Amino acid sequence: MSQTQTKPRRSLGAKALIAAPYLWLLVFFLAPFLIVLKISLSEVAVAMPPYVPTFDLASGWSAFVEKLSDLSFENYIWLTEDDLYWKSYISSVVIAGISTFITLLVGYPIAYGMARSPKAWRPTLLMLIILPFWTSFLIRVYAWIGILKNEGLLNQLLLWVGVIDQPLVILNTNTAVYIGIVYSYLPFLVLPLYASLEKLDDSLLEAAEDLGCPSWKAFWKITFPLSIPGMIAGCFLVFIPAVGEFVIPDLLGGSNTLMIGKTLWVEFFSNRDWPVSSAVAVLLLLLLVIPIVLFQNYQQKMQEKQA
Amino acid sequence: MAKKAIGPVRRTFTPWEDSTATPFIEFQNVTKRFGDFTAVDNLSLKIYEREFFALLGGSGCGKTTMMRMLAGFETPTEGSILIDGQDMHGVPPYKRPANMMFQSYALFPHMSVEANIAFGLKQDRMSKADIAARVTEMLRLTKLEAFGKRKPHQLSGGQRQRVALARALAKKPKVLLLDEPLGALDRKLREETQFELMNIQEELKTTFLIVTHDQEEAMTVADRIAVMDAGKIMQCATPSEIYETPNSKFVADFIGDINLIEARVVSKSEDGTIMDAPRIGCRIDSSQTTTVSVGDTVWYAMRPEKVRIELGETETPEINQVGAEVWDIAYLGDVSIFHSRVGEAEETSLRSTIANVTRLVERPLTWEDRVTLSWGRDAGVILSK
Ligand SMILES: Nc1ncnc2c1ncn2[C@@H]1O[C@H](COP(=O)(O)OP(=O)(O)O)[C@@H](O)[C@H]1O
Ligand SMILES: [Mg+2]
Numbered sequence: 001m002s003q004t005q006t007k008p009r010r011s012l013g014a015k016a017l018i019a020a021p022y023l024w025l026l027v028f029f030l031a032p033f034l035i036v037l038k039i040s041l042s043e044v045a046v047a048m049p050p051y052v053p054t055f056d057l058a059s060g061w062s063a064f065v066e067k068l069s070d071l072s073f074e075n076y077i078w079l080t081e082d083d084l085y086w087k088s089y090i091s092s093v094v095i096a097g098i099s100t101f102i103t104l105l106v107g108y109p110i111a112y113g114m115a116r117s118p119k120a121w122r123p124t125l126l127m128l129i130i131l132p133f134w135t136s137f138l139i140r141v142y143a144w145i146g147i148l149k150n151e152g153l154l155n156q157l158l159l160w161v162g163v164i165d166q167p168l169v170i171l172n173t174n175t176a177v178y179i180g181i182v183y184s185y186l187p188f189l190v191l192p193l194y195a196s197l198e199k200l201d202d203s204l205l206e207a208a209e210d211l212g213c214p215s216w217k218a219f220w221k222i223t224f225p226l227s228i229p230g231m232i233a234g235c236f237l238v239f240i241p242a243v244g245e246f247v248i249p250d251l252l253g254g255s256n257t258l259m260i261g262k263t264l265w266v267e268f269f270s271n272r273d274w275p276v277s278s279a280v281a282v283l284l285l286l287l288l289v290i291p292i293v294l295f296q297n298y299q300q301k302m303q304e305k306q307a
Numbered sequence: 308m309a310k311k312a313i314g315p316v317r318r319t320f321t322p323w324e325d326s327t328a329t330p331f332i333e334f335q336n337v338t339k340r341f342g343d344f345t346a347v348d349n350l351s352l353k354i355y356e357r358e359f360f361a362l363l364g365g366s367g368c369g370k371t372t373m374m375r376m377l378a379g380f381e382t383p384t385e386g387s388i389l390i391d392g393q394d395m396h397g398v399p400p401y402k403r404p405a406n407m408m409f410q411s412y413a414l415f416p417h418m419s420v421e422a423n424i425a426f427g428l429k430q431d432r433m434s435k436a437d438i439a440a441r442v443t444e445m446l447r448l449t450k451l452e453a454f455g456k457r458k459p460h461q462l463s464g465g466q467r468q469r470v471a472l473a474r475a476l477a478k479k480p481k482v483l484l485l486d487e488p489l490g491a492l493d494r495k496l497r498e499e500t501q502f503e504l505m506n507i508q509e510e511l512k513t514t515f516l517i518v519t520h521d522q523e524e525a526m527t528v529a530d531r532i533a534v535m536d537a538g539k540i541m542q543c544a545t546p547s548e549i550y551e552t553p554n555s556k557f558v559a560d561f562i563g564d565i566n567l568i569e570a571r572v573v574s575k576s577e578d579g580t581i582m583d584a585p586r587i588g589c590r591i592d593s594s595q596t597t598t599v600s601v602g603d604t605v606w607y608a609m610r611p612e613k614v615r616i617e618l619g620e621t622e623t624p625e626i627n628q629v630g631a632e633v634w635d636i637a638y639l640g641d642v643s644i645f646h647s648r649v650g651e652a653e654e655t656s657l658r659s660t661i662a663n664v665t666r667l668v669e670r671p672l673t674w675e676d677r678v679t680l681s682w683g684r685d686a687g688v689i690l691s692k
Contacts, residue, residue: 206380207413209400211427211478222425225417305460 026142031286041279051275077281084263085280089287091258095174095249095258096242097128098179100189103238106232107189108181111230114190115197126194141180141251148176148252174252180248185241189234196230197223209297236295245285259285311604320530322355324406326539329392331356331514332377337386339372340540346372348538349386359508359515360527364535369411370518372538374484377516378407386599392483406480410487414459420445420470421455427478445473448507465496472504476511485517487525501527522562525568528552534558550610556690559608564644566614566657566687568607572599580689581626582607587649587657589629594684599691609687613658616645620677628681631657633674645679 010018053067070161077083120130128169132140148171155167170176200223208218245262253259260280268278322328330353339347340483347369354360374379376388379400390397390404415423424445428438440457446452449469457577459467468488475483488603490496505528508515520527525532533543534557542549542558553559556567570582570591582591582605591607599605631647634656642660651656657680657688661671672678 076422199435200411201411203409203411204415205414206378206400207407207409207415207474208426210378210405210407211474213426214399214401214431216429222415 016171036037036281038071039274040276041073041115041143043070043074044273044274045073046273049274068123075284078276079279079283083282084253085260088258088263089283092243092245092260093287094259095177095225095259096181096239096245098237099242100239101179103182103186103189104235107186107234108227108231109192110186111190111193111197113307115192115200129190129194132187136245137184141184141247143254144176144180145171148179163273166183171252172257174253174257176252176254177249177257177259180252181238181242181245184248188237189239192232192233192237193227196227196233198228204304212258232298233295236291240288240291243288260295316566317669320357322358323531323618324352326503328355329390330354331358332389332516333389335389336372337373337376337383337388339369339376339381340384346538347376347383350538350542351386352533352543354514356514357512359505359528359530360517361529361532362516362518362535363522363525363532363561366520368535368669369538370520370535373485373535374407374486374516374518376480377403377407378484379403388414388604396628401543404480405482406475407484407486407487408471408475408488411537412469414467414474416459420457420462423459423470424477427474429477441477441586445477448476448510449473464491469490472507476507476513479511479551480513482514482516485515487520489519489520489521498527499523499583504528506562526562534561536561552688553608556606556608556692557689559606559688564611564658566609566611568609568657569604569605570686571604572597572601574601575599576670579684582689587629587656590626591687592626592684592686593689595689597689597691599689605675605692606690607687608690609682611658611660612642613682613686614631614657616647616659616661616672617679617681618672618676619679621679627684627686628679631676631678631680633676635674636672636674645672645678647680649680680681 031245038055039051040052045052053070055064055067074229110129114122114129117125145152149155150169150171152171153162154170156166158236159167170179179301203224204222205218207224209215213221225267244261245259248263249257249259249262250265253262264280264284266281267273271277320371323611326513332354334350334352336352337347338345350373352682362373365368372381372492376383377390377395379395382396389562401654402636415426418426421442425438425440428441433441436541442455443452446455449467449472451469451473454462454466454470459470462470468491473486474486475485489500492500501524502683504515504517513526514580518527526549529546531543531545532549534541534549536557539644541561544552549558549562554564559565559567568584569586570584573581573590575581575597577596579592579594580597582593584591584607593607598606621628631649633645634648635646637644637646640663642662645659645661647659649657
């Protein structure tokens with residue numbers, strides 16, 4: 001944006017409209033974040049709430065400033081000392097990364113098939129992709145326990161078909177977590193990818209074929225490169241929430257499945273250490289800020305390119 | 308309408324008159340149906356090597372479908388298509404010796420101009436050096452040297468059109484298919500590009516097949532034109548033949564401006580035909596011999612520039628001559644078109660043109676002038692109904 005331009009005068013109504021999203025962010029994101037940040041700098045205590053110091057708005061400004069000095073970075077130092085935390089962070093990123101990749105492998109053919117299907121079918125197919133959102137996420141993940149457990153549907157089927165003679169141990173392993181994430185986040189990848197594949201002009205493929213390129217090759221030369229923006233958008237939409245995922249590793253993962261969301265939960269509910277879990281949350285946010293900013297930059301660049 | 312030289316006066320190139328010449332492209336009784344809609348109807352057509360051939364017709368008459376069947380994107384429902392003597396049935400688009408310039412240009416948005424042009428060459432596993440040389444040559448041919456590194460979205464419409472042309476020509480196809488190549492350009496650029504296309508065709512000696520709905524464009528560039536209507540070819544001939552001797556009312560009406568006069572054949576001989584045209588109240592004497600029998604009604608079609616207009620009315624209507632009243636004048640710059648009402652009761656009017664040879668200070672004729680319209684024995688053509 002160029003700064004030298006004189007700012008256009010805006011009416012009060014327009015200002016209010018522009019202010020609305022900022023107000024929203026302030027109330028629902030920044031304020032809670034500041035509270036969490038403050039707790040992360042506090043000390044655990046056997047009290048209600050279980051940390052000190054607590055600020056009391058009634059006691060005035062000087063008391064507030066005085067208590068500020070009680071805050072410390074001790075919890076953050078603690079996080080670096082116990083390797084559970086950074087191992088959880090790394091493991092989360094790895095699991096989210098692998099899951100995103102598998103989601104892409106599964107989602108691409110789905111999105112491609114949808115984009116190539118007859119026009120009349122497309123709304124129905126789109127509906128089917130969105131359909132799972134109509135049931136609770138928790139219940140859907142829970143249902144996977146019934147499918148994946150030793151005497152579950154999957155093992156029963158495989159035993160009956162005769163592919164295996166021992167039930168496969170899938171539940172409570174990382175494999176189950178991958179399955180859970182791929183299943184849950186698939187629509188987030190398919191939708192943007194479908195959007196970019198669908199607007200691809202058929203005549204480009206015909207032109208490629210006309211110039212001596214068989215259709216399978218035209219896919220790699222034309223369709224694939226032109227779907228990269230949709231692929232990147234979809235991957236971010238899967239990766240970012242998957243890093244902080246708690247429900248899936250908790251329900252489907254095993255005791256050795258390390259994910260930061262789970263570590264945080266244990267810290268918060270089992271150890272009742274609010275300050276440390278807040279510190280974990282703040283670091284998780286910082287960790288995710290990097291891909292989010294990358295994603296934002298990328299989207300902006302794409303929009304500028306299209307303009 | 309007859310503003311330009313009719314057709315390219317370039318060379319004495321008339322392979323279609325030679326019955327022993329083998330056609331380069333041949334449509335043999337080709338029919339194409341989409342569901343129960345017939346887009347191309349039992350159509351046969353021969354196009355010769357090095358010819359610049361135009362398919363001309365209104366929107367939806369099946370021009371693009373013809374092109375797409377030739378390129379291999381559609382399969383004829385019936386009949387066969389031959390290129391260079393080879394039946395194209397079952398030959399996929401990427402193996403056909405034809406390249407197409409798409410109506411939408413279909414440039415690859417993620418590739419530079421150079422990469423777009425090189426695309427087809429890479430499929431042939433040409434060496435890097437050869438590809439680079441060919442790309443440079445094509446950039447020169449289409450005057451795009453300065454734009455090789457740009458992406459399609461950084462080009463103007465005219466430049467994109469030239470990239471599409473360069474890309475289609477890069478592989479030295481035996482046939483270049485152009486689907487409304489200039490449709491998106493403004494008038495001036497379109498006219499320039501028409502001449503460029505002709506020069507390029509001269510230089511490369513490739514067979515060009517162009518699809519257009521613009522008759523002036525077809526007339527300017529093509530050696531021969533096929534006028535299409537509803538999946539059929541109405542007439543296939545040189546631009547001047549199509550203009551001067553249309554074979555049907557449809558073609559006469561479609562190409563340029565024409566007076567269509569309803570007439571009844573009174574007598575016919577070796578020497579010509581005499582017709583009675585009650586609507587304009589005169590007799591028409593034509594040097595054309597006709598197969599129509601005496602008593603039949605026909606259309607006598609006559610271009611406006613073939614009709615002389617003079618001030619002052621004749622006393623009595625004579626052969627090839629009527630009295631009329633000027634009731635509308637259209638000034639087109641180079642010529643003026645006069646609409647003159649013939650007879651009293653009817654709204655029958657004849658159009659005639661006068662070239663504006665001097666700067667128009669005073670019109671030689673003005674509204675409501677009584678005039679005489681006359682024409683020669685070979686001014687028009689007789690079209691059976
Ligand atoms: N794939 C298709 N399915 C159904 N109808 C089609 C298809 N392609 C073309 N048509 C129809 O065939 C007719 C001729 O189309 P086209 O060859 O594109 O005409 P134009 O002469 O304008 O290029 C049109 O009426 C069009 O609607
Ligand atoms: Mg068309």
